[in-house]
Structures are given as structure tokens and as C-alpha cells.
Amino acid sequence: xxxxxxxxxxxxxxxxxxxxxxxxxxxxxxxxxxxxxxxxxxxxxxxxxxxxxxxxxxxxxxxxxxxxxxxxxxxxxxxxxxxxxxxxxxxxxxxxxxxxxxxxxxxxxxxxxxxxxxxxxxxxxxxxxxxxxxxxxxxxxxxxxxxxxxxxxxxxxxxxxxxxxxxxxxxxxxxxxxxxxxxxxxxxxxxxxxxxxxxxxxxxxxxxxxxxxxxxxxxxxxxxxxxxxxxxxxxxxxxxxxxxxxxxxxxxxxxxxxxxxxxxxxxxxxxxxxxxxxxxxxxxxxxxxxxxxxxxxxxxxxxxxxxxxxxxxxxxxxxxxxx
Numbered sequence: 001x002x003x004x005x006x007x008x009x010x011x012x013x014x015x016x017x018x019x020x021x022x023x024x025x026x027x028x029x030x031x032x033x034x035x036x037x038x039x040x041x042x043x044x045x046x047x048x049x050x051x052x053x054x055x056x057x058x059x060x061x062x063x064x065x066x067x068x069x070x071x072x073x074x075x076x077x078x079x080x081x082x083x084x085x086x087x088x089x090x091x092x093x094x095x096x097x098x099x100x101x102x103x104x105x106x107x108x109x110x111x112x113x114x115x116x117x118x119x120x121x122x123x124x125x126x127x128x129x130x131x132x133x134x135x136x137x138x139x140x141x142x143x144x145x146x147x148x149x150x151x152x153x154x155x156x157x158x159x160x161x162x163x164x165x166x167x168x169x170x171x172x173x174x175x176x177x178x179x180x181x182x183x184x185x186x187x188x189x190x191x192x193x194x195x196x197x198x199x200x201x202x203x204x205x206x207x208x209x210x211x212x213x214x215x216x217x218x219x220x221x222x223x224x225x226x227x228x229x230x231x232x233x234x235x236x237x238x239x240x241x242x243x244x245x246x247x248x249x250x251x252x253x254x255x256x257x258x259x260x261x262x263x264x265x266x267x268x269x270x271x272x273x274x275x276x277x278x279x280x281x282x283x284x285x286x287x288x289x290x291x292x293x294x295x296x297x298x299x300x301x302x303x304x305x306x307x308x309x310x311x312x313x314x315x316x317x318x319x320x321x322x323x
Contacts, residue, residue, distance in 0.1 A: 004239045007087045014246040015072050022065050025250045028257040029058045035264045046122065050260050053115055057253035060108050064249045067101045093155040093163075102152070105249050106145030109177050112223075112252040113138050116184035123191045130187055137180045144173040162237050174231040181227060185220045189213055212263065219258040223251055 036051045075086035082089060092098060117134045124130045148169045155163065161170070196209035226244055233241035 007091060007239055007242075008085070010239050010242050011072070011075070011086070011090050014243045015068050017243055018065055018068060018246040018250060021247045021254070022061060022250045025058065025061055025254050025257070028254055028261065029054065032257050032261055035261055039264055047264070050115075050256075053111070054253070054257050054260060057108060057111065057256055060104050060111075061250040061253050064101060064104045064108070067097055067104070068246060071097055071101070088158075091160060092157070093152045093159055093161070094157075099149055099152045103146070103149045105245070106141075106149060106173070108249045108252050109173075110138065110141050110145060112256060113141060113177065113180045113184070115256060116181065116188075120184045120187045120191075123188050130191075134180060134184055134187075137176055137183070141173060141176045141180065144169050144176060148173060161242075162234075171231070171235060174227065174234060178224070178227040178231055181220065181224050185216065185224065188216055192216065215262045216259060219255055219262065223248075223255040226251055 032051065032054050036047075039047075071090055075090040079089040080086055113134070117131050117138060120134065121128070121131045148166060151166060151169070155165070192209050192213045196213070226248060230241055230244040230248065233244065
């Protein structure tokens with residue numbers, strides 16, 4: 001096995017990485033608030049629910065980052081001189097701050113999976129059959145994730161995250177989270193692609209659903225990659241898994257907000273183009289007078305003159321002379 005990274009350095013890098021990723025989340029959250037306030041008149045109940053979920057995810061990420069900041073200060077400053085140094089204090093599993101930190105992480109993952117299942121349910125026309133397996137995976141994720149957090153307080157001093165009692169539960173939780181993300185993303189992507197393919201021959205405009213598909217895949221790709229690498233590193237018993245573990249909490253919120261914002265902006269662009277087209281059409285229409293609210297239309301009147309021909313061949317002047 002490759003040489004392990006020193007844990008004191010790993011903890012510092014993990015804290016720095018989470019703070020960096022949280023900075024991106026903070027910018028996205030502000031953009032989400034702005035977009036929500038701008039498009040509030042055009043939003044339906046589904047969009048408002050997604051915004052409130054984004055607020056909850058952001059708050060979870062804030063508390064998670066605050067706990068890690070508290071742990072770094074306690075470990076590297078206040079308890080730096082205890083036996084084992086900062087590593088012994090930070091890597092302890094039973095203290096309340098570690099239990100709460102990982103409980104927030106599990107909650108963020110489960111909440112993100114639940115929202116993905118809900119989106120899949122909506123995209124599939126509110127049909128429960130495609131989301132039956134993802135719903136079971138949510139239950140499995142909740143059981144495995146919260147079971148790990150429940151085992152932490154009973155861990156003996158000096159036990160690590162790779163303890164045999166925790167190994168199976170944590171591996172199962174990582175595997176369920178990755179499978180859930182892959183499955184829901186695949187179901188949504190297939191549904192959008194299939195709908196675009198079936199409606200292509202009936203489409204009269206240049207618009208299509210492929211940009212929405214690209215938004216979905218691009219936004220979910222990073223979370224899928226991080227969860228996969230995290231699973232591999234943990235199974236391989238590599239300390240570097242701590243770095244990815246700490247950034248998952250803000251990353252789940254980033255994935256959620258990125259999808260919400262990009263789809264909302266695309267809807268806003270569609271509304272703007274529609275409004276511009278209506279204005280242009282109104283400008284090219286002829287101005288007509290009205291009586292009250294009833295428009296007056298011009299009526300074309302064709303007048304024809306019929307001349308009666310006589311068989312005797314005489315002209316109109318001949319008739320006058322004869323009279």
C-alpha cells in the first residue's frame with residue numbers, strides 16, 4: 001500500500017478544501033436568492049419548494065463548516081499539547097462535535113438524494129414506478145448513515161474511522177449514495193433525451209430539451225466523481241479520504257443550486273424571448289381604430305357596372321336621335 005499522508009496535514013487540507021468549496025456555494029446561494037426574487041411572479045409551487053430546500057442545504061453546510069472550524073481551533077491551538085497532539089483530539093470519534101458533524105453530512109447526502117428522487121418523479125410524469133428503487137435506496141442510506149453516527153459514541157479511545165465495526169456501515173453508505181446519484185441522474189437524463197427524440201419530428205421551432213440534459217449532466221458530474229473516488233479511497237484505507245469527505249457537504253448543495261439556477265435562467269431567457277417576440281409582432285400589426293374595445297375593420301366594396309347589349313347593333317346615340 002502507498003505511503004499514507006500525515007493526518008495532521010490531511011486535517012488541515014480538508015478544512016481548507018471545504019472552506020474553498022463553501023466559497024463557491026456562498027456565491028451560488030446568493031445567485032439563487034437573486035434569481036428567486038427576480039422570477040417570483042413566474043414561479044410555480046415546485047420552484048418555491050426547490051428554493052426552500054436550497055436554503056436548508058446552505059444552512060447545513062454553514063453549520064458543518066463552523067463545526068470543522070471549531071474543531072481545528074480546539075485541536076491545533078487549545079488542545080495542541082495533549083498526548084498525541086492535534087491528531088488525537090481531532091480524530092476522536094465519540095465527542096459530540098464529531099458526531100454532530102457527521103450527522104449533518106449524512107443528512108445533507110440523504111436530503112440531496114431525496115430531492116433527486118423527487119425531481120425524477122416529476123420528470124417521469126409523477127409515475128412512482130421509476131422511483132421505486134431510488135426510494136428504497138433513500139431508506140437504506142438513512143439506515144446506514146445514521147447507524148454510523150449512532151455507533152460513534154460507543155467507540156473506544158484511539159479508534160479510527162477504519163474500525164472494523166464501522167467499516168461495513170460506512171462502505172454501505174458511500175456505495176448507496178453513489179448508486180443513488182448515478183441512478184437518479186441516469187433516469188432524469190434518459191427521460192429528457194427520450195422526450196426530445198420523440199418530439200423532434202413535430203417541433204416547429206429551434207428549441208429543444210438537450211440544453212436541459214446538458215445542464216443536468218454537467219451539474220451532477222462533479223458530485224458523482226467525488227463520491228466515487230471517496231468510496232475507492234475509503235475501501236483502500238487511504239487517509240486522503242478525509243479531504244473528500246469534508247467537501248461533500250457543500251458540494252451536494254452546490255450541485256442542487258447549480259441545477260436550480262441554470263434551469264431558472266434558461267426559463268427566464270425563454271420568457272424574455274417570448275416577450276420580445278410578442279412586442280415585435282405587435283409592432284408589425286397595422287394600427288386600427290376602435291369603438292370602445294371593439295376594433296373597426298375596413299370593408300372592401302366592389303362596384304360593377306353592367307351594360308345591356310342590344311341585338312340590333314345600334315349605339316346609344318342612335319337611340320337618342322330616334323327619340
